[in-house]
Amino acid sequence: MSSTKDIDALIDLMAKLPGLGPRSARRAVLHLIRKRSLLLIPLADTLQAVAETARECLNCGNVGTTDICDICTSEKRANGELCVVEDVADLWAMERSGVFKGRYHVLGGTLSALDAVGPQELRIPRLLDRVPSEGITEVILALNATIDGQTTAHYIADNLEGQVRLTSLAQGVPIGGELDYLDDGTITAAMRARKSF
Amino acid sequence: MSSTKDIDALIDLMAKLPGLGPRSARRAVLHLIRKRSLLLIPLADTLQAVAETARECLNCGNVGTTDICDICTSEKRANGELCVVEDVADLWAMERSGVFKGRYHVLGGTLSALDAVGPQELRIPRLLDRVPSEGITEVILALNATIDGQTTAHYIADNLEGQVRLTSLAQGVPIGGELDYLDDGTITAAMRARKSF
Structure with missing residues (x-):
């Protein structure tokens, strides 16, 4: 050159x-x-x-310009709901939708035996601390619908069982999605979770 | 967000x-x-x-960190050959091949009646000045094989006719190219320009 x-x-x-x-x-x-x-x-x-x-929020792992991010410091968002996501990109996607008014917890990945990622490598211990200390009443496990994502969701659910209400995102046909283009798993999930019209 | x-x-x-x-x-x-x-x-x-x-070379239009770029100041490259290209990216591609040892002239685009790009909008007047003043003996028209590129090449050729040797890049099968994947125009050009084996 x-x-x-x-x-x-x-x-x-x-x-x-x-x-x-x-x-x-x-x-x-x-x-x-x-x-x-x-x-x-x-x-x-x-x-x-x-x-x-730019730095990671010490509390939730979100990216911001302060040690504790805007969402964690906002009193308005302390409504007892905590949404657990894998990645900051997932948090941003959730915020763009504007549907969630609570706080987040960014794990920073998923558990993976192959890549030797255990709970200590993720922000899981911090999550287990936050649930009692911030008075969380509902933990929404918004992890990706991959094998690693679901394994991680089950691990967290096992550890929080009985302490809070545990929920996960609904699975089904995406808005604007055409049945012909959907994979079998999604159609199966949507059919099983069908609701009255 | x-x-x-x-x-x-x-x-x-x-x-x-x-x-x-x-x-x-x-x-x-x-x-x-x-x-x-x-x-x-x-x-x-x-x-x-x-x-x-970063700035554009005042002589040839290459991008560099000096008013006159390294290629234009290098005495080694004053071998009488001048390669005319549309864009700095083309110049960089040529330099990566390492095959050309002369100087360049970057037009900054092609003539285009539709977009109202005439010779004054490109670096064509400067090219016509450089040919006599730098003692150029051969101008290689390395413009893209598009209609606008070839129109521009013809315009330059008309203006330099008789002053220097005018050449253009050979057209044919790319190295590693498979005949099956080539367009008809390339195969026609390669067949017409066939040479003894």
């Missing part, structure tokens, strides 16, 4: 982002250089700001 | 990069925050450096 050191370094770093490879990283860097004032400078400044301030 | 201002702003900016949308931008930002010292800080620093130093 004929570009100079910084530009090469920038391409290498961009290529490490998920969803970008060497070719798309080169395209992105050229785009950035062409849109200097519109994109390159704001992006550089914002990254610097995020690098300085 | 429950994240705070800077993180939201970062997601919005990342989503403007080619190849990334809102979902992949969120994934990329979470990945950056998780890999703070390995990726986020180096990326922020490198972007800042590139924002300060």
Whole structure:
């Protein structure tokens, strides 16, 4: 490549982002250089700001700019409901829907015997502490419907049995989903959980 | 989204990069925050450096960190050959192959009647100046094999006719290419330009 050191370094770093490879990283860097004032400078400044301030919430594992995140400090959200998710991306997806008004707990992954991930590697001990200390009345296990996700949900349920109400997300046909495109498991789940019309 | 201002702003900016949308931008930002010292800080620093130093070469349009780029200042590359490309990405692709030892001229696009791009909007006047002033003996028209690319090549050829040797890249079967997957136009071009084995 004929570009100079910084530009090469920038391409290498961009290529490490998920969803970008060497070719798309080169395209992105050229785009950035062409849109200097519109994109390159704001992006550089914002990254610097995020690098300085972004951190994980010590309580729930959400990403924010304070040691304890906005959701954990908000009194409005202390309604006794705690939604357990695998990842910050899941928390963001839940927040976009706007349907949940309680607090969250981000595990940071799922239990996995193969990858040697036990409860200590996740935020599970902290979850078991939070339930009594924050007066939680309902724990919603919003883990992914994968084998590891469901194993983790069962492990947490075993540990919280009798202390709180335990729920999980309903399974069924997605809104706008066409039956023809759904997998057998989803159709089976939707049929078993059918309700009166 | 429950994240705070800077993180939201970062997601919005990342989503403007080619190849990334809102979902992949969120994934990329979470990945950056998780890999703070390995990726986020180096990326922020490198972007800042590139924002300060990156510029277009005033002579050829290449991207570099000086007013006149390394290729234009290198005496070794003043061998009388000038390769005309549409875009900096094309120049980088050519440099990766390492086959060309001369200088480049980046047009910055192609002539296009529909988009009202005439010779003045591209770096064509500068190209016509460079040919006599840099003692160019051969101009290689390495423009894309699209209609606009070929129109532009013909326009340049008309203007340089008689002054220099004009060549273009060979067309044919790509190395490793399978005939079955090639379009008719490529097979026709390869057959017409066949050579003795």
